[in-house]
Amino acid sequence: MNGISSSSLGYPRIGADREWKKALESFWAGKTNETDLAAQLEQIRLKHLKVQQEKGIDLIPVNDFTLYDHVLDMAVQFGVVPARFGHKGGPVPVATYFAMARGIQGATACEMTKWFNTNYHYIVPELNGVTPSLVENRALQAYREAKEKLGIEGKPVVLGLYTFLKLSKGYRADDLDALVEQYLPPFVQLLSELEQAGVEWVQIDEPILAVSLPKSEMKRVAAIYEAVRRAVPDLKIMLQTYFDSVEHYEETVSLPVDGIGLDFVHGYDRNLSHISRFGFPADKKLGAGVIDGRNIWRADLGAKLELIESLTAHVPQDRIVVQPSCSLLHVPVSTSREKELDPVLRQSLAYAEEKLEEIVLLVRALREGKEAVAEPLQASRRALEGLQAHPGRVSAKVREAYAAASGSEPERSKPFAERRYTQQERWKLPLLPTTTIGSFPQTAEVRQARRKWRSAEWNDEQYESFVREQIDLWTKRQEQIGLDVLVHGEFERTDMVEFFGEKLNGFAFTSNGWVQSYGSRCVKPPVIYGDVEHVRPMTVSETVYAQSLTSKPVKGMLTGPITILNWSFVRDDLPREQVAGQIALALREEVELLERSGIGMIQVDEPALREGLPLKDEDGPAYLEWAVRAFKLATSTVGESTQIHTHMCYCEFHDMIDSIRALDADVISLETSRSHGEMIPAIERETYELGIGLGVYDIHSPRVPPVEEMVNIIDSALKVLEPELFWVNPDCGLKTRGVDETVASLTNMVEAARVVRERLAVQ
Template structure:
């Protein structure tokens, strides 16, 4: 039987971020809702046409989302938090934005729903909220409308939805504590209704994503899988879809499910193809995710050809696919007109990966590996690379001692010395680092990149922006200032541009959440620092004020995980290279009397392997990397770090081991729920739980911030508590920024005054 093909999902944001700009134009009132909807429809049609023309057998429908696909699922199931509901319980596109942003036209600003990382990726999803006794109902019908669109244009459609077990797992309970599994009986009838409606539309195959099967699941959750899929068994054929790792540890449960096919991630899962056929029921379709959905290197199609042929020779129903959704890849390599052609030939973005899938399918079906020759001839081969095996760097890394990753004295001693040096008030106020990136700043950087202005003109203009940021912070009376990061495009890309071993794209955008996109640098060689990166900007900023200016660096693990990695070297070794480069920067900063240095590691939890058995190894080298970059300073130099949008509880022991003097964390969006963790866990160093959500345009009131701080004081000793927003201010405008920070400072001063009068 011929092998067929499909993909698990396509990037929704557009090759040139068309959806991003449309969303932001709508939110700012520059276009109407109808115009936004039309732009979305045009993007979907374009992407479906591209997939069909390349030779993808099924176009995937349901992968498009206005903000986030988990939020889309919540809308489909009628799961709208009470604070976001209209009085008549109607649901529309503005409801979706209201949940995601806490703000929508003609609605009172409220707390947005919590946001966290999608498994071990840098994509953020909106966390579903559940309460005891909750009911669900088929609502917001975008999925069915999109299927009608696709069918109207003659596409062969395979819809995708998040499975009921994964949907419950991803959510959080509100109010009284209870097991989310208690809601399964209420949820399944709605899923059944969805499947029946899809069948009535003519759908025969549906992709149901259950990526939690890659995790170590409790027995009661595994048991509930059989109950769920026995109930959902229907006329639609179900392709149970897993990704981000192997599911062999849960294969007994999977094999008991009444489904029609299984998709496996054969990239991150590292399956033994020789034994795979005997493990999975013979009558199932086996979808092989052999094209990497999370990296941008060309696939070794000849090697994959041999693996697929092993399965095809002994199994009838085989599909070829991506390891996961292409959501995590840029859209189209052909947009990269300025990239060196030799280097460009090493890469493959989402559209090119679709081509890889089709080319591989053809070669397998006609049993002719020769048609892969041209593609394979362009693979990156290190025999010809001048970017790797730098002996001087190897020597430096070999000379690292255990003592290089340990501070001179423990925090309790350092803290006293730092308090004497800086004389901060109680509840010292600061920000996370970035200030608004205005159009003027972006245009300035573009003009400099395009050589339309000289380096001296660029320097003078950036200094003006730094001067303004320092002035505004002094007017607000913040205690620890930052230089605002006007010279930086992105917290990872900027450092990549100033380190050796990286290359960059013009349009390699990947969605992070909503309209927010990042452009990950690509690591193609050994990473090292050949010149200082931040020194001149920080020296200039510090010269403008008597208050301390905090240096801002991105940590080694975050630079690692938010880049596209070379695949010939372990993550640990790349991370240590980056850490050594940052260590040199930290020492230079200290020599220039920059004595507060923040090294951000928001990706630390993100990199945690899905299987707990692998956690210890990862945390060992990731913590060591951070400490190599930070432990070189004197006791009087204060090291900060920042983390956001993750399950901190999973790695709190590792966070303690980082031994940063101050950690700032995101807590505002969850209304400081994380603080409940500190009832039992006594964090030993200083901590700044974010007191307002910077991803929402809402301005926090003084009272709201005071209430959050008063909660924090119950769990964190007053002399170790900092006051800060929950993330950088890059995406906010100046009006929002100044009003929010003004209220934050007023709240901190009010509590200080109250304490001093007791």
């Protein structure tokens, strides 16, 4: 790697047509066997490598592909398998691997949580009781495959040991040094085998170095890399950070490695300031992450060239590697299939393939001069100018409404201590009321009906009739199961964000903009390109219809402003706070419409509130302040008898307690079961005086939890919560589950609530 060069940090796994997702789900359904799966996945891997090779990338990553999740891959390479899965040592079978990710009857899945502040979820390794050893070297297998089958001298990607340990669970903070000693030998063995195989460069990902860490932690990091350097003196290591600036720059760039990768998109100001102030080591390559790996907008290539040229004041050009800010896992594959999109918008987008082209173009401009790439640079500038001039970009009405709302603090008319009695008088719910989070199974029949409607095979009337049939069916099922508060089931909705974006101004929708969320679960985020405005009722018809079928309360279901923001590809010309405020004002109109239509329970879900939290402690308070304000802006105008619910997934309760309380929601539901009740002691430490539902079973697993299991979770929660404030619900929506398992699980959940309710009544 002589002279300025190009690199990729990781490629989307799912395939241009989601081939990866389809292969996994076919295997899980028993339609293909393990041999078929391996062959299909190899074909997808090699195709992805060839794309990067043909684009002209110098350093092509290998081992960025996975069966499910790269953190889970690291765990099973070390033989880290919880005892409940019955693994007896040696390489981990595919069945056990998937059982850890998805659960099986008799063994709950490993916990799943957000990968830093992204919408990707990783499987949390459980280290307790496991003696690690290198049972399989997947990085070596990936390197050999690329070299032997495509002639590619790949750059193996390995999750850094420090990040792996910090993201794991099952140990005390005081045990970390002992764990480093335990895990260093297999980690070093993995790298040694790469060195012996002739690997030149390895990418070791340490994104944890971008979070707020005590400086004392860097001694532990240094000890790891000093041990690695002694063991593999000839292996060139690119220590890769991303998602923000490194927390301790001087200590990081002093580590005994051959290159440091820095994020010059999300950590731009601080990383650039660090280099300007402290310089950059003369013996290292700088991985300059200048192309945004987390958003889909075309880069201003002129500005990117200026940035790289500013770096050359501190780092010679021949020691710069031009690359994305992070793995391209977080963006779709290619814009080539976006035939239906507004041409102006399409020209302003860059997915993974286009981002690779931008990287190669920048390198060529630096090698040969701007004149050599004058036309592509001009095309980039014209595309961005076209976007800025788009008629949907700015709405004077929306800007005026946002300015007016910014002048006061949104608040409910009465505090919760008074509202709760008014609401109980209105609803007369039993102790431990049962409900669901919102969605019911999106069966093949539901998906087929939606396809017929979208392809115009069905007209609006036919589709609406089908949706009402589903609402009829599931309203009866909910009443038969015995739920206390019902939902309409969301059969008309594809995705909880896309559905609302389709009905608001300022959003655009792609045909193939899929990204991985967790496992085979892919989402197609909306594109927020203009000012957001409420146009017409979005949820009123279906909710009012469901309410007409039952005497029990039916919740109106909305997605909150921060989740819509965080689960969309967001315009980059306005502060995110302002975009969130625009969304909140649009949602407030819908909330008021529901209330005027007689819907007195309205759930505004914010599962993504925490994932938007900046990685730096110093940046967190400002984000939480405007995020909470956006939620209240959407919900605070309702009357005191109207009950506002919200839901959050994978939320570190103790980190968020003040902000959760500040939302002033009458009821909040939180994930509990998959984290094995770890939230309960957090609640014990932090008194919570509003309504709360702790999920009593994991909806990401196909297993049906027994009544006793859910009773135990309820009992644990009631040790720290008032029964009068406690709700019983699943962890999350049931969209991805099957009908039979959903009915069975909810039946057991209602029975568990009944058992505890009757016990409380006689105490």
